[in-house]
Amino acid sequence: MAPHLQRSALLSLATLAGLLCAAPLAAAQTQAQKPPRTGADVLAQAPAEHWCDVAPDNLLVMTLPQGRVLIELAERFAPQHVANIRALARNHYWDGLSVLRVQDNYVAQWGDPNDEDATKARPKAGARAKLPAEFSLPLAGLPLTPLRDVDGWAPVAGHVEGFQVAANPQSGRAWLAHCYGVVGAGRGDTVDSSTGAELYAMLTPARGLDLNITVVGRVLQGMHWLAALPRGTGAMGFYASPEQHTTIQHIRLSSSLPEAERPRLQVLRSDSSSWQEWLQTRRQRGGWFVHSPGYVDLCSASAPVREAPPTAQP
Amino acid sequence: MAPHLQRSALLSLATLAGLLCAAPLAAAQTQAQKPPRTGADVLAQAPAEHWCDVAPDNLLVMTLPQGRVLIELAERFAPQHVANIRALARNHYWDGLSVLRVQDNYVAQWGDPNDEDATKARPKAGARAKLPAEFSLPLAGLPLTPLRDVDGWAPVAGHVEGFQVAANPQSGRAWLAHCYGVVGAGRGDTVDSSTGAELYAMLTPARGLDLNITVVGRVLQGMHWLAALPRGTGAMGFYASPEQHTTIQHIRLSSSLPEAERPRLQVLRSDSSSWQEWLQTRRQRGGWFVHSPGYVDLCSASAPVREAPPTAQP
Structure with a gap:
């Protein structure tokens, strides 16, 4: 076939x-x-x-009051961000933090509401404070299964180990595409300002984000819990007040859970x-x-x- | 330009x-x-x-407990379905009916929970019981503003009066594309089984539905109220029990509202x-x-x- x-x-x-x-x-x-x-x-x-x-070390288990969101980390594409995310999960960084932003037809985003206030921000134990942008990687050697179907956003589209990937043979680069359920690392104005502590999941395809931000994985199960959250009414879908935040009970690596509690996807x-x-x-x-x-x-x-x-x- | x-x-x-x-x-x-x-x-x-x-006669105002959803009807593309929808709205058909189905990353759908039970179904006063499929219309003469950007789903893509349209010059047909917020008329197994009484709104682009069902319009405002509804846990995202339905307070044509209450979009x-x-x-x-x-x-x-x-x- x-x-x-x-x-x-x-x-x-x-x-x-x-x-x-x-x-x-x-x-x-x-x-x-x-x-x-x-x-x-x-x-x-x-x-x-x-x-x-x-792999249990690539599976992030996010527990919201509504249910569990299971995220596969794309270590191959963003190894330094994934290393930070693993360290943050192992150190229980996200426990009690919040979903801060749900912008309709765009993203749900979570992290520390006080991250920009140095006196209140939660320390990111075990994580590197500064990471390079990991927007793309070399196409050469990538085990890409190409789609035969044309992609308007990139010369080549396909899949690598289940992840949706776009690529440009001319530049020799490949990158993860912003499709539904894809998870990335929020950044500020500079390309190297993401640490993996603030993450977002795509509520819709938005390929215009490709090559602009570091993608770290994709939701394998439970995306509907994020997608059905009330939309924030502040600028860019941030919630207007902290009472509207959804509290994250905890985020763990599956490998940190007792064997019997690990999701087996x-x-x-x-x-x-x-x-x-x-x-x-x-x-x-x-x-x-x-x-x-x-x-x-x-x-x-x-x-x-x-x-x-x-x-x-x- | x-x-x-x-x-x-x-x-x-x-x-x-x-x-x-x-x-x-x-x-x-x-x-x-x-x-x-x-x-x-x-x-x-x-x-x-x-x-x-x-036009007020093309604007459907759907009032949910959460807020209002404003839908522009695409009369040019589905005149017979739109005529039915107008009649149903004028006769308050949807008042007290329900959002029956929210399938994650697909559709939200509303109508009469008892529609398939002849003894309980609400009569569709003023609406024709049988309509032809209105999946496409002639491309010739359509005021299409083409997109220069390639579309994998169709040879031509563009816009007609704000609606997202795909077309095939070879077949000479054009049709409304299933993008976020697009509203269509649910049907059964036969192509002429939709009446406009059961409607759905797209929670995501799903162009695979194009040319398979009659599209009647698009949400201009308030789509987030539908998109943030809890997902149904039954087959195809239907709610498992009627208590989970969201009640539709009413659906009106803007032209039926007092002048001062009409949305002005x-x-x-x-x-x-x-x-x-x-x-x-x-x-x-x-x-x-x-x-x-x-x-x-x-x-x-x-x-x-x-x-x-x-x-x-x-």
């Missing part, structure tokens, strides 16, 4: 119990694909090795044939649909996520 | 008090455009005749030079931004809306 994307490495049977996302995938087996399957069929029938486990591998077939079900619709666009855009192509099935648990 | 879009008709001074969106606009005056203005500058400085009044004209200049501020960013995409996509190019200034009121 997508022969240019098949890989030559062989997969051992032992990997059926789950693979981390960075491990290479074996060549897909050719499957008879008639009659066409629905997207749900493709996911339900995907072989276990087409899913990969999200899997992402459909971007380098699997199931991924290509799932994309094709977005381009060619069946069932209720009477027209198919023959196209899918990068932000509509969000890598499917599931709870790890019991058989994949240790 | 966009000479191919200028129109030759002359505008009389009398039109400074406001123009309906369907009236043709005069040729834009050439303006000196250095230094570059921000988007906010462009809107603040746009001449009065670059804005048009939304204006939309930036798609055929004005201010529109072209505003689009350009999206492609070439200044201020906080350090990178400009040189591009804007159809769904990011939502025609600006404002309250009519006092001078434009009668």
Whole structure:
């Protein structure tokens, strides 16, 4: 179905119990694909090795009064910000801090309401105070599965380990795209003013932000808790008064939680044939649909996520 | 700035008090455009005749407990559905009915919870029980202001009287695009099963719905009230129990309201030079931004809306 994307490495049977996302995938087996399957069929029938486990050290568990928001950190794209975020989570930096801003059709943002007041700001224990901008990285060597569909925002679009990525072969750079649920590090006027302590999640695709700010990950589950928060009525969607803030109960790395409490999520591998077939079900619709666009855009192509099935648990 | 879009008709001074969106606009005056203005500058400085009044008969005022949602009806694109919607509003059909479904990153939908139970369904007084699908209309003769930016979903994208439109010159058809805040008429499995009684608003762009359902308008103001509703936990985001529904206090046409209570909204004209200049501020960013995409996509190019200034009121 997508022969240019098949890989030559062989997969051992032992990997059926789950693979981390960075491990290479074996060549897909050719499957008879008639009659066409629905997207749900493709996911339900995907072989276990087409899913990969999200590493507990890359999974941020944000607990709001409403529920949990699970964020996969994009270490490859923003290693220094991710290192800070891990340190802040380990030191319980966000516990009791707040969602400060919800701007409709744009972002939800959280952090320390007093961050700009040196006398009241919470110390960022374990985190570096100054980081470089991590807006893009070299395209060369990136395990990118390109989308064949045109992207108006960049010459190349595709996926790397489940993350939505745009790239420009001419500049040789690649970057994470601002699609729904993507999480970035708020910054001030200078490009190196983000530390990872103030984070935002996209309520909508806003690709105009690409290459302007450091993206650190994406929400895998629970994005609706942020998306359904009341919009702030102040400038840029900041809440007009602190009483309107939503308090963050805590943010932890999954790896810091007791084994039994860790969320066990899997992402459909971007380098699997199931991924290509799932994309094709977005381009060619069946069932209720009477027209198919023959196209899918990068932000509509969000890598499917599931709870790890019991058989994949240790 | 966009000479191919200028129109030759002359505008009389009398039109400074406001123009309906369907009236043709005069040729834009050439303006000196250095230094570059921000988007906010462009809107603040746009001449009065670059804005048009939304006709009271095209403005649906939906009152929720949280606040008002103002929807402009796209009569040109779905005349039969819009006629039904006007009749239903005049007959207070929606008063006391409900928001039934909020599916995260997709749609909010409202109507009669008992619509499928003939013994309990509310009668749709004044509305035709059967309408044809109004998915598209002829491109020929449509006052389309094309976007120069590529659209992956359709060969042509642009705006008609503030609405986001896609088109295919080969088929000769044009249609409203499913961008944020776009409102459509829910249907069942058959394409002619919508009446306009059950409506949905898009919480995100979902262009895959284009040409599959009748679009009837777009939210001009108050979309955040729908976007911040709790997500339904049933299949497809329907609420699991009626207690979770949001009650619609009433939906009225603005033209049915006393003059003093009518919202007075204006939309930036798609055929004005201010529109072209505003689009350009999206492609070439200044201020906080350090990178400009040189591009804007159809769904990011939502025609600006404002309250009519006092001078434009009668």
